[in-house]
Amino acid sequence: MLYDVPHNNSGVEIKYRLDGGIFKLARHSSQRNTNTMNVSELQYADDNAAVAHTQAELQESVDNFHAAYTCFGLTVNKVKTKILAQPRPGENTPSTSSKEIENRLQAGHTAYGRLSTRVFKNKDLTTHTKMMVYKTIIVSTLLYACETWTLYSRDLKKLEQFHQKK
Structure with missing residues (x-):
């Protein structure tokens, strides 16, 4: 059934080597021992x-996914x-990542505030337990959907300041 879905050569071209010279980037410009492939989709679970x-290539890819899933x-x-x-x-585009990061920082502050008296100010809990709660609840709340962010240095500063305050 998957062979019924049309395939095209769109995607991102990736050059790779299998001879151990992967970290010598100058060797990738060579045509010898260099393989090339187009990656148009990445799937995991x-x-x-x-x-x-381009937007047209993306739309075509989404249409192909829809056809295959159907x-x-x-x-x-x-x-x-x-x-x-x-x-x-070199291109600048308007980014919604900064607003999304601000929302996640606010959610992180809220989560920390709710747990502050019961966990972080509780003298009966060990530092290890408090750190585990921080990593499990606060950091996961803060970094939810972070794989979609385009990070700039100003955003990294805000995230680092959050950790230093807590």
Whole structure:
């Protein structure tokens, strides 16, 4: 059934070597011992990432996913679907990541405030227990959906300040 879905050559071109020279980037410009492949999708368990250079390529890839999922009786959850646009080097695009990071920082502060008296100011709990609660609850609340963020140095400063305050 998957062979019925049309394939194209869109995606991101990746050059790789298998001869041990992976960290010598100058060797990637060589045509000898260098392999090339187009990556148009990345899948893991129930997560799927489509890679494209243009909006039209992305739409075509999403349409192909929809066709393949329909063959198996699956659907794409539109509420959980996220789009990450990474600008080309040197291009500036309006970013919603900063607003999203601000929302996550606020959620982290709220979570810390709710646990402050019961956990962090409780003298009966060990530092180890408090650190485990911090890492489990606060950090996971703070970094929820962080894989979709485009981080800038100002955003990293805000995240570091959050950790230093707590």
